[in-house]
């Protein structure tokens with residue numbers, strides 16, 4: 001049983017590495033961004049509530065986000081662990097996650113930060129855009145998400161760092177080499 005939190009800005013390769021973690025460790029993936037997108041796409045009451053705020057690139061309130069996450073965790077009582085992706089984004093969310101784990105007699109075992117500078121992320125995205133030869137209104141949204149990460153999400157890291165729970169992995173290099181570093185962290189926590 002291993003419960004993992006992964007942090008990283010858009011363009012850091014978080015999606016790729018998450019897939020590898022899920023495959024190797026058999027954990028259930030919970031991405032609050034994916035969950036919110038599912039709700040907005042399907043026009044559920046929750047989706048209608050958060051649509052505007054998501055479109056503006058801002059964070060959904062802690063109350064709503066924490067309730068949705070808790071429900072998702074409770075839907076998977078037989079999970080052999082979770083990979084939390086996109087959550088927590090605030091200190092109250094991090095505290096709520098610890099409490100939730102505790103109520104299940106579990107804990108967050110590993111907090112992995114994929115360390116990629118803002119400059120590198122911007123460089124990667126520019127390169128991708130050049131290859132795809134497109135520039136569209138998704139750019140604005142992406143820009144807001146990058147800013148959201150470096151201005152807001154990043155402030156959750158000290159919460160884990162101060163408790164000696166943060167593992168920072170260099171996110172620049174070959175996909176497999178980065179995954180090897182992540183595996184090393186996870187294997188040491190199992």
Ligand code: AMP
Nearest residue numbers: 032033036054058059060065086087089
């Ligand atoms: P993501 O795909 O993780 O970047 O999430 C997309 C959007 O969903 C974000 O820009 C927020 O509006 C919302 N969201 C996802 N996770 C959270 C969270 N933990 N707290 C607040 N809002 C979130």
